[in-house]
Amino acid sequence: MQANKHLLLWTSLVTLALLVFAAARENVFKEWRRVQSAASGPAGPIDVHLRQVVVPTLAVADRCVTCHVGMAAGEPVVAGDPTLKRHPEVGHDPNVMGCTACHAGQGRATEKAAAHGDVHFWPTPMIPLRYADAGCGGCHTHIAVPTVDRLAAGERAFERNDCLACHKLDGRGGTLRPLGAGGMEGPDLSFVGARAFRADWYDAHLARRTEARGARAESDGEARGGAWDDSFGPLSREDRDALDEFLRSRVGAPKLVLAKATFNSLGCRGCHKIAGIGGDDGPELTLEGAKDPGRIDFMHVRGEHDLAGWLTEHFRSPATLVPGSQMPVLSLSEPQIDLLVRYMLSLRRASVPEAWWPKDRVRAERLGEREFAVDGATLYGSFCAACHGPNGEGMRYPGMPAFPAIGNPDFLAVASDEFLTSTITHGRPGRRMGAWGESSGGLRASEIATVVAHLRSLGGVALEPDARAPRWVRGDAAEGARLYAADCMQCHGAKGEGGEGPALANAALLANATDTYLFETIRRGRRGTTMLGFAQPSTVRPSLADPEIESIVTFLRSWENQP
Numbered sequence: 001m002q003a004n005k006h007l008l009l010w011t012s013l014v015t016l017a018l019l020v021f022a023a024a025r026e027n028v029f030k031e032w033r034r035v036q037s038a039a040s041g042p043a044g045p046i047d048v049h050l051r052q053v054v055v056p057t058l059a060v061a062d063r064c065v066t067c068h069v070g071m072a073a074g075e076p077v078v079a080g081d082p083t084l085k086r087h088p089e090v091g092h093d094p095n096v097m098g099c100t101a102c103h104a105g106q107g108r109a110t111e112k113a114a115a116h117g118d119v120h121f122w123p124t125p126m127i128p129l130r131y132a133d134a135g136c137g138g139c140h141t142h143i144a145v146p147t148v149d150r151l152a153a154g155e156r157a158f159e160r161n162d163c164l165a166c167h168k169l170d171g172r173g174g175t176l177r178p179l180g181a182g183g184m185e186g187p188d189l190s191f192v193g194a195r196a197f198r199a200d201w202y203d204a205h206l207a208r209r210t211e212a213r214g215a216r217a218e219s220d221g222e223a224r225g226g227a228w229d230d231s232f233g234p235l236s237r238e239d240r241d242a243l244d245e246f247l248r249s250r251v252g253a254p255k256l257v258l259a260k261a262t263f264n265s266l267g268c269r270g271c272h273k274i275a276g277i278g279g280d281d282g283p284e285l286t287l288e289g290a291k292d293p294g295r296i297d298f299m300h301v302r303g304e305h306d307l308a309g310w311l312t313e314h315f316r317s318p319a320t321l322v323p324g325s326q327m328p329v330l331s332l333s334e335p336q337i338d339l340l341v342r343y344m345l346s347l348r349r350a351s352v353p354e355a356w357w358p359k360d361r362v363r364a365e366r367l368g369e370r371e372f373a374v375d376g377a378t379l380y381g382s383f384c385a386a387c388h389g390p391n392g393e394g395m396r397y398p399g400m401p402a403f404p405a406i407g408n409p410d411f412l413a414v415a416s417d418e419f420l421t422s423t424i425t426h427g428r429p430g431r432r433m434g435a436w437g438e439s440s441g442g443l444r445a446s447e448i449a450t451v452v453a454h455l456r457s458l459g460g461v462a463l464e465p466d467a468r469a470p471r472w473v474r475g476d477a478a479e480g481a482r483l484y485a486a487d488c489m490q491c492h493g494a495k496g497e498g499g500e501g502p503a504l505a506n507a508a509l510l511a512n513a514t515d516t517y518l519f520e521t522i523r524r525g526r527r528g529t530t531m532l533g534f535a536q537p538s539t540v541r542p543s544l545a546d547p548e549i550e551s552i553v554t555f556l557r558s559w560e561n562q563p
Contacts, residue, residue: 032066032110039069039080046078050110055098058352062107064099064115071095091191091252101350102135103127123292127345128308133253137289137346139357141364145257146245146373147265147381154246157239163189165231170254193250194360202240205232245373251360259343262336264372267386270434271327274347275364275371277442278383279434281326289348297321311341328397330386376454379447383436392458394529402530403432404502407458410527414520416463420452422512429508431498466516473515473553480555483548487534487541496559500530505559518553 027033036048051072052063065072070086073095078084087094100107105126109115117125127135145151158164164173166186174188189197198204212228235243249257263269269278272285289307296310300320303309310321315337318327332340363369372382381390384406389395392407405411425448427435436443443451456462485494492498496505503509523546525533537543544552 030110031112035067035081035083036069039078039084041076041078043076046076051075053095053098055096057356058098058101060098060100060107062099063110064103064105064107066110067112067115068099071099089190089252091194097139097350097352097356100124101138101352103132104135104348121294123294124290125293125306127289128304128306131308131342131345133256134289134342134345135348136253136256138348138350139352139361140251140253141361141371142249142251142253142257142260143360143363143369143371144245144373145249145260145264145371146375146378148258148261149265150242150245150373150375150377151249151258151261154242154249157242158246161233161235161239161243162231163243169250189247189250190254191250191252193248194252194358197247202235206234209233255339256342256346259339259346260371262339263343263382264378265381265385265390266330266332266336266340267381267384267388268340269372269382270384270386273442279441281432281434285344285347287347287349289345308341308345311344312337315340328400374447374450376450376457379443379451380454380458383441383443384451387432392455401498401500405526405529406455408526408528409459409461410521410524412456412459412461413464414517416514416517417452417456419512419514419517420455421448423508424448424451426508428503428506430506431503466514468516470514470516471557473519473550473557475547475551475554477551477554477558479548480551480553483544483552484555487544488552491530496556504556507560510557510560515553518556519549522549522552 032050033048036046039046046069050063051065051069052061053065053072054061065075067083068087069075070078070084071094073093077086094102098107099105103126104124105117106114106119106122106124113119114122115126158169163169166174168174168188168190170190174186209228209232249261251257271279271282273279274285276286278285291307293305293307293310296307298305298310301309301313303312314321315330315332317329318325319329357365364371372378380392387395387403388406389403392405394403394405394408396402423433424443425435425437425445427433427440434441436448438444488501488504490499491501492504497503498506521531522544523533523535525531532538534541534544534549
């Protein structure tokens with residue numbers, strides 16, 4: 001009996017201690033309580049209680065504002081821990097959508113690790129703080145983003161023409177100047193791309209300048225002075241176009257726009273589809289930023305074991321993380337890798353009703369507007385540059401055949417627009433050159449025509465006129481076979497299957513290429529490449545006469561009808 005009493009006593013005391021500890025832990029020692037207890041508002045210490053943002057339409061109850069008190073609707077300006085600061089300006093009220101729609105994480109949790117999603121089996125951890133703007137991709141689809149070079153040209157025009165004297169942009173500009181010249185006379189342009197701007201802004205600015213100069217001349221005889229005279233003047237058409245393109249890209253997330261522009265400059269869509277547009281060599285990237293880290297192998301990742309760390313390592317050395325990967329080592333700089341990781345993390349989709357979609361997403365998904373700009377430089381950069389080089393000079397990656405130099409003047413002098421259009425539209429079956437027509441790669445006929453025109457500008461040459469029929473060669477096929485074996489087989493393969501040089505037995509090539517194209521390519525070669533012209537002798541082979549070249553062309557045509 002005495003033993004039972006002792007057992008009951010000590011069990012009760014232990015139970016009471018556990019209850020006291022649990023109550024203290026929940027009501028005194030919670031991290032969010034410590035954060036709020038150290039905070040103070042204009043009237044003194046703030047009320048310590050659980051806070052949350054409830055969005056019934058999205059079935060969201062996010063308790064992130066329990067620690068991030070300054071970001072809760074209706075809360076005063078709070079001093080104390082940096083966690084308490086207000087939300088940066090993002091162009092809309094963050095309390096409308098809640099927190100997890102943009103930042104991911106586990107909204108109902110109140111412990112830091114759980115709330116940030118840094119726990120086992122939680123599929124959507126919070127986006128790392130340094131990439132916070134990637135969360136915009138959950139709802140937004142930035143429209144008509146150009147290449148890095150075109151974006152930089154617009155930014156240079158903005159600074160060169162002193163637009164920062166009157167306008168703020170992404171936290172810069174609008175600075176007060178001596179004698180009152182400048183000083184934020186104009187609106188903040190950081191979000192002008194999302195809110196639209198006047199198409200006739202330039203004419204309106206010129207009119208204001210003329211008006212200001214006239215008023216000053218009437219008042220004191222001086223026609224100069226003031227922001228309209230000191231900081232604005234006539235602009236060239238080139239600068240105006242660059243400024244228009246740059247302003248359209250200002251949607252309040254400059255680093256994310258630059259990240260997307262970097263993606264558009266490196267030819268990544270040549271292998272990867274996004275929203276159904278792009279190549280098939282690599283995996284679909286439409287929801288790359290929503291990957292579940294629990295399904296990723298981090299064995300060879302040297303940095304953080306999260307999606308951002310995996311992507312960073314993958315851009316450095318794809319085959320290290322994905323054995324057998326066909327993605328070459330692109331020799332990217334660390335800033336480029338960081339931007340690409342940011343863009344990959346933005347490729348996600350928040351589950352919001354269509355009525356909540358922002359205008360850019362509606363324009364992209366319902367009206368068919370492009371996420372990339374449709375000028376020649378951007379289209380070429382997005383779809384072609386990775387294989388054919390930024391300027392059409394061709395590319396070579398370790399362990400892969402060389403990719404053709406399609407900006408080569410010798411190529412463009414004999415390749416007709418019809419030849420280029422057909423090649424881009426239908427590709428080269430059996431080769432890495434995919435079909436880019438609307439039903440396969442997603443490019444429209446007008447966009448393919450723009451790419452063809454851009455190629456012409458890269459080479460700086462027009463198609464040489466040729467009055468001969470497409471099929472005019474009448475050579476000796478047997479002699480052509482002998483010459484091919486002696487002079488061509490080493491690069492193009494014994495059966496024209498390709499090697500160092502392209503595959504000449506390709507049905508698509510032979511169907512589109514004229515005899516003149518084949519003849520002139522053999523005769524003159526391609527300057528700057530391993531394909532030297534056979535009209536001139538070299539140290540390892542004699543020159544070929546025109547009849548001999550015609551015989552090689554005739555032999556090549558013998559492959560045309562082979563299965």
